[in-house]
Amino acid sequence: VSQSVSQSVSQSVSQSVSPTQLKGGLVNKFNRNAEINLARNLPQDTITDNLLIKGNNLLALHSLKKEFAGRVKLIYIDPPYNTGNDSFNYNDSFNHSTWLVFMKNRLEIARELLREDGSIYVNLDYNEVHYCKVLMDEIFGLENFQREVIWRIGWLSGYKTGVSNYVRNHDSILFYSKNKNKMFFNKIYIDNSNFKELISKNKLTDILCDYDMDKKQISNIYNKINFDTRIKRYPIEDVWNANEYNDLNSIAIVSYSGESVSKMLGTDEVKGQKSEKLIQRIIQSSTNEKDIVLDFFAGSGTTAAVAMKMNRQFIAIEQMDYIETITKERLKKVIEGEQGGVSRALGWQGGGEFVYFELKKHNELFKEKIVKAKNKREILEIFKEIDKNAFLNYKVDMKKFSKNINEFEALRLEEQKRILDEFLDKNQLYVNLSSINDADFEISDDEKEASTSFYGERK
Known part of the structure; x- marks a missing residue:
């Protein structure tokens, strides 16, 4: 299952493509659904496939420009934190100025891809978040800064609590609009039935076991404490997982629930992935069904997985080789109907498809x-x-x-x-689209046809 796309930043950045769709065999023409695009107020010939792209994300973003500029509703990225300890093998120990240039180049083209009513969320920790805030003020405009969301990672235990300082327990998520006057935002609430438990049923049962109460009585007390005496709903704040209503722990905390990619795929431990519930909240807040969601640091594929389950079109970019063994395989599991993460809450039963392709390397x-x-x-x-x-x-x-x-x-x-x-x-x-017929690059007929389909007829 591979394709190739080739391009160059200095041009319209196009490269050569040979995609395979995970339903229906080799794809020589990308799907352009006029009916879907009419509903989304997009040109009728816009690509409607879910896209998983392997390659340098800066080049891939430029490759998308002709087709998707001004069409992406939401961008969520979880870039390397510049800590020297990234679990997905990026160069996560850039010097400070190099990291900022690295991000600047990508955020500038990301802005061009966003719709006027679109938003971008950048997930970072304390190492670079404040510098990135200044950078994003420059690129997106200070007036388009919406919130700095503080996400409390979850309960702590072990060696992390032994630090001789306040114990770090949060990430920051910078939230910007493309145009504050047109920004789409769906205000959401936590319903009473989804409130964080004040006390679990098991713990309550252990406490009351000496008081000669049957299961029905304990269940009634459990409901009284956790739901019946509490408000009907609570609005989402800009501090997540930090009050009595909000339950949004990191994947490290909830891995026992079956959401762990390692357990899903039966692979070695994959650390650091964000929970599907976290991404669900962001997608729900800033998109409607059929909107395009972009993640150009795709990692293990959480954003793409949740977008598929929520009936959004996704574009996911990842340059590391694990895209084939982890990201792609995870999305195949989603198509098959895996029940981890937010699947049960959304009633996900499987289905869908995506096209996987690579930038053509030289x-x-x-x-x-x-x-x-x-x-x-x-x-x-x-x-x-x-x-x-x-x-x-x-x-x-x-x-x-x-x-x-x-x-x-x-x-x-x-x-x-x-x-x-x-x-x-x-x-x-990578191979420039302009060189697609150069015999030295040995571009196959399938790659040529797929590239022409992806970029449109060249004039």
């Missing part, structure tokens, strides 16, 4: 080989391959190293990797 393939090389012998083979097949950085003289290969071989492995990376032209990491 120099990026060599970068990946460099990173994975385990010894100098492998590096030397990559050196020869780059010399023969890669697009080279004109600012670096590779011939100098070729003539003095013994000096190159004498360098430490990490230094060899750094030099090889410098040889590569970073503007040619």
Whole structure:
């Protein structure tokens, strides 16, 4: 199940696509449902497929621009926190200024993709949230700042409570509109039946077990305490999971409930994913059914999974290889009707489909080989391959190293990797759409047809 899309940021950023849909085999034409788009007030030929895209998210965002600029209702992202400890293998220890540039480039194109009535939510912790707030004020306008949502992660135990300071127990979610005068917002409430328990039935039973009460009496007391004597509903505040009504713990707290992706897929522990209930609240607040939801740090696929269950169209982008073993496989489980997360609350029984494809790699393939090389012998083979097949950085003289290969071989492995990376032209990491017919790139007919379908006929 793979496709390829190729493009370049400097152009309209298009790349070559060969998608497979997880219902119905190979897709050579993307679905453009005129009836759905009419209801959404979008051009009739807008793509209506759910899209799962593997590749550099900056390039992928630019690839989406022609088709989706001004059409995305909601963006939710959970970017690397710049802590040096990211569980999904991003470079999560950027220096501070590099992280801000990294985010700036992506937030600028993200803004172009949003509808005028759209919103963006950025989930961060204390390391960068305040700097990101200033950055987003610049990109989206201070007037479009809506809220800083404080999300209390949940109850604490173990070594985290031993810190000689106040115990950290929250993330921040920056919420901005594209245009404050047109922003869509669906004010939601927590209904009485969904209030957080003040005391669980099991605990109450343990307390009352010595008082000769039957199950019906205990059940009546349980309902009196938790529901009957409380208000009918409570409005959602900008501090989540921190009052007597609101129950919104992190996945680390509720993993026993079966929402854990690791348990769902039978894989090694996948840490750090946000709960489906958290994403449900955001999607419910800022979209209607059929609206487009974008997440360009897709991770384990929580946003896409919840969007599918809530009948929203999703676009999810992830560059790491686990997109194939975790993200894609999780979404297949959603189609099959898995009952974790918010499935039962939404009455989810399965169904739907998505298209999975990749940005068509060129120099990026060599970068990946460099990173994975385990010894100098492998590096030397990559050196020869780059010399023969890669697009080279004109600012670096590779011939100098070729003539003095013994000096190159004498360098430490990490230094060899750094030099090889410098040889590569970073503007040619992926195949530009304009090069789709270049025989050197060996673009298949399926990839050409799918790329033409994705980007539209080239003029």
